[in-house]
Amino acid sequence: MVTAEAQKKVQLQEVNFYYGDFKALEDINLDIEANKVTALIGPSGCGKSTVLRLINRMHEVAGRTRVEGRVLLDSEDVYSPGMDVVGLRSRVGEIFQKPNPFPKTIYDNVAYGPRLQGRSSRDELDGIVERALRQAALWKEVQNKLKTSALELSGGQQQRLCIARTLAVEPEVILMDEPCSALDPVATQQIEDTMDSLKKDYTIIIVTHNMQQAARVSEYTGFMLIQETGEPGRLVEYGLTSKIFTMPDRKETENYITGRFG
Amino acid sequence: MRTAQKIKEVLIGKLILACGVLSIAVVVLIFVFLLRDAFSLFDSYPLIDFITGRNWYPISEPPVFGILPLVLGSLLVTAIAILLAIPLGVGTAIYIAEVAPGWLKEILKPLMEIVAAIPSVVLAFIGLTLLAPYLQGLLDLNTGLTALTGGIMLAFMALPTIVSIAEDAINAVPRSYREGSLAMGATRWQTTGRVVVPAAMSGISASVMLGIGRAIGETMVVLMVTGNAAVMPTSADSVLKPVRTLTGTIAQEMGEAVFNGPHYFALFAIGLVLFVITFAVNWIADLVLYRYREGE
Numbered sequence: 001m002v003t004a005e006a007q008k009k010v011q012l013q014e015v016n017f018y019y020g021d022f023k024a025l026e027d028i029n030l031d032i033e034a035n036k037v038t039a040l041i042g043p044s045g046c047g048k049s050t051v052l053r054l055i056n057r058m059h060e061v062a063g064r065t066r067v068e069g070r071v072l073l074d075s076e077d078v079y080s081p082g083m084d085v086v087g088l089r090s091r092v093g094e095i096f097q098k099p100n101p102f103p104k105t106i107y108d109n110v111a112y113g114p115r116l117q118g119r120s121s122r123d124e125l126d127g128i129v130e131r132a133l134r135q136a137a138l139w140k141e142v143q144n145k146l147k148t149s150a151l152e153l154s155g156g157q158q159q160r161l162c163i164a165r166t167l168a169v170e171p172e173v174i175l176m177d178e179p180c181s182a183l184d185p186v187a188t189q190q191i192e193d194t195m196d197s198l199k200k201d202y203t204i205i206i207v208t209h210n211m212q213q214a215a216r217v218s219e220y221t222g223f224m225l226i227q228e229t230g231e232p233g234r235l236v237e238y239g240l241t242s243k244i245f246t247m248p249d250r251k252e253t254e255n256y257i258t259g260r261f262g
Numbered sequence: 263m264r265t266a267q268k269i270k271e272v273l274i275g276k277l278i279l280a281c282g283v284l285s286i287a288v289v290v291l292i293f294v295f296l297l298r299d300a301f302s303l304f305d306s307y308p309l310i311d312f313i314t315g316r317n318w319y320p321i322s323e324p325p326v327f328g329i330l331p332l333v334l335g336s337l338l339v340t341a342i343a344i345l346l347a348i349p350l351g352v353g354t355a356i357y358i359a360e361v362a363p364g365w366l367k368e369i370l371k372p373l374m375e376i377v378a379a380i381p382s383v384v385l386a387f388i389g390l391t392l393l394a395p396y397l398q399g400l401l402d403l404n405t406g407l408t409a410l411t412g413g414i415m416l417a418f419m420a421l422p423t424i425v426s427i428a429e430d431a432i433n434a435v436p437r438s439y440r441e442g443s444l445a446m447g448a449t450r451w452q453t454t455g456r457v458v459v460p461a462a463m464s465g466i467s468a469s470v471m472l473g474i475g476r477a478i479g480e481t482m483v484v485l486m487v488t489g490n491a492a493v494m495p496t497s498a499d500s501v502l503k504p505v506r507t508l509t510g511t512i513a514q515e516m517g518e519a520v521f522n523g524p525h526y527f528a529l530f531a532i533g534l535v536l537f538v539i540t541f542a543v544n545w546i547a548d549l550v551l552y553r554y555r556e557g558e
Binding site: 058086096100102103104116117 | 452
């Protein structure tokens with residue numbers, strides 16, 4: 001039992017979630033395996049992104065929200081009063097839908113997190129920046145222009161820079177909220193390759209609209225749905241990606257993945 | 263009916279054109295007259311002595327028109343104002359944009375605009391009757407009408423401009439930058455200091471430049487609270503002594519200067535110097551602001 005638990009990196013247990021008085025999620029139960037890619041799919045507005053943000057508590061930035069149930073990271077409750085949000089967010093990184101590098105140099109973007117943690121030695125930072133950029137498969141393209149503005153990079157490069165920025169603080173879990181929706185197919189392919197090489201060291205949870213993408217990159221897939229507008233989002237089915245996409249248990253899942261709605 | 267409408271359209275077009283031409287023409291004419299009257303001085307009085315002269319004795323015989331003490335007086339008062347207004351103004355802008363809860367924001371922003379609406383003579387009156395005696399007692403001075411008094415009042419006048427524009431600049435920083443930083447494990451304060459303020463820097467600089475522009479051109483406040491002594495403010499304690507500024511000189515002496523006499527022209531020449539300084543400051547502010555809008 002203990003060993004089985006240890007592989008569960010992130011667990012949501014009977015989670016309900018409210019924006020103000022609006023119930024956005026109901027009874028979410030989800031166990032995320034360590035060092036795997038887990039995809040969350042479902043139509044717009046079903047609460048996929050909200051599930052992500054529950055894990056690093058980024059929903060708290062937006063305003064009045066309420067969480068019921070338990071969200072565990074390595075069996076530790078993320079919402080326990082003793083939890084340090086700043087520490088949590090350096091353990092759980094997030095990649096956003098639209099690439100959001102800071103208006104700083106490429107180097108300073110990647111060094112941002114380490115500097116927050118008080119690391120300032122030039123040699124150490126140089127090493128961290130190079131390692132992170134290599135992991136994000138961006139090093140070759142930018143090694144000679146680390147001092148130029150990050151905003152001069154292409155969209156795909158910016159997104160890989162954001163991945164490098166997150167990797168620089170060595171998180172354990174990386175949340176990706178439709179990371180390729182603003183990118184062209186070539187850039188998307190590069191991000192997917194990067195994800196594949198990252199999963200041996202990191203646990204990745206990706207929200208995507210794109211079912212082919214979910215099928216390509218993930219080991220596990222969760223399908224979410226709202227029955228009607230105004231209803232909370234629910235996790236309809238969760239399991240191995242190969243099973244979800246070939247013989248789902250639920251009719252709704254089958255309808256969605258075969259493109260009958262959504 | 264149709265022709266009547268056409269005539270109306272054309273007439274309105276012409277009218278608007280006339281309004282535009284008129285206002286531009288007035289500005290150009292002001293500039294031309296300013297130049298003409300200012301340069302009338304330099305027929306009889308060397309430009310170099312005007313700019314670098316250390317004495318301003320406009321009614322001695324012969325008159326001496328050295329504006330260096332006035333320029334330095336203006337710079338000193340403005341410098342004090344800037345030193346006080348930048349930290350206060352930028353700090354207030356950061357507070358309103360990033361820290362204050364919504365309801366307080368709704369109160370503070372209009373309040374700042376009300377401060378901007380206080381007539382400068384009223385502010386000067388407050389400086390004269392409250393601040394000057396207070397400083398005099400506090401620092402044990404001969405008079406409370408000093409460069410410092412003027413600087414404090416000017417800082418107060420520049421604050422609304424700085425706060426309002428800097429706050430806009432900070433608000434214009436995309437939300438995604440803040441989210442990116444917070445999601446990296448930065449605290450709110452680290453996010454503000456390391457991402458938001460640097461991203462808004464060109465707008466903040468522009469706000470400061472415009473605030474300075476306002477401070478340099480301000481007349482009533484400095485006329486009433488700086489003491490108006492046209493001495494070189496170069497000693498260590500000049501900050502705590504009376505000074506005279508360019509604007510104060512014009513306002514005080516125009517009434518007694520002989521029409522079309524050298525003194526009269528000298529005041530116009532001061533006006534030209536002020537114009538050049540203010541124009542330069544505004545121009546730089548525009549450049550900075552433009553670059554910042556381009557960057558978005």
